[in-house]
Amino acid sequence: MPPLAAADAFLVLEYLAGNRRVPHPVFSALLAAPPPVTPHNSPRLRKGVALRALDLALSDSDAEASVLFLSARAVLAEPDLVSCFPDHLALCDDVVVLKRLVDAEWASLPASSLEAAADQIVGAGAPHTWANADQDTRRKLHLLVGESMEREILGKLGQDRSTDPQDDEVANAPSTSGANEADRAQQDDEAHLDRGNGNADHVQEDCAHRPQEPVEKTTDARVPKKPVTSASIKGKGIATSSHVTEQIAADNNKSHPVKGSKPSLMERNPTACAYEWDDSGDSEHERPQRKRQLPTYEREPRPLGPRPPFLNRTRKRWTEIEEKTLIEGVEKYGKGNWMQIKIAYPTVFAERSTVDLKDKFRNMERYH
DNA sequence: CTAGGGGTACAC
């Protein structure tokens, strides 16, 4: 894997700085690692660093309140950091209140460039971005978000991508063509981006869940009798995310200039979701609005002994959309590349594991 | 990570 470019490292660090679940020592190590990134490039990064220093000062559980308070005051008075804190923090004279104010500061951190860019592509800004994109940009956006998401976005715009011959050309190009390799390579980037978004929103704030329409039991989704041609993507050339993102950012800028002097592709996606590692939860109905408060990596230990059957997951029937997408994925990536398929359709398969995909396809082969 | 075996739930 090639070393991270400074610009990419900055984007990652800027996001991580404001992610309170990333432990301070881990973040410090990342900050110290090459390529060097100056925290002064981004208000979020600066403030994240400052809040981490404050967190550290307030985190000694053994120390008395007065000691914590003095440590915190020292941080608040540091010349490099003082401009990052609002005045009322320095005026606060109670540790408990100060901790609450710090929590509020964490919660009010601005979105990172990555999140903001994702939002522009698949989030709230998507309709505007897509509506103003020319053919070339649209094709690149397609490569980034994937077919399912593109359909969703264009659906909102009242458009149909099937009328665009160029898109079809991209989608249907044979696996040996260079165009398709680029497709694959960029879809890899898309996948990475998507995962990043999910994580981002997990921490950031509300994440509007987009359930698939509850289509009842499929009647027409049929698996091809012959196993689908396996189109392995392993070993293909992979474009770096920075190449793709820079190009699209440039194109985006052309078609609709956005705020700031350095618009980025990686904008925030309020619709993306990530799930906590919690075996007991059914993610569909219990997603807190503000997730930034999550304090720790800890996870409920699984009870020992034999596990009662089907207590971990609720049984969820496959929708027609899921089945069709699975078939499409197998046609595209080949049977057996379940991880690739899951990554390629993160929204559709958000609640399906790779094993689920494999099992479902096996059942479809068996019984259809 | 994937394939395959096998258990349980559910509809008929």
Add this chain to the structure above:
DNA sequence: GTGTACCCCTAG
């Protein structure tokens, strides 16, 4: 009871 759907476990 039977067939199917969904899920879990485990070996490679």
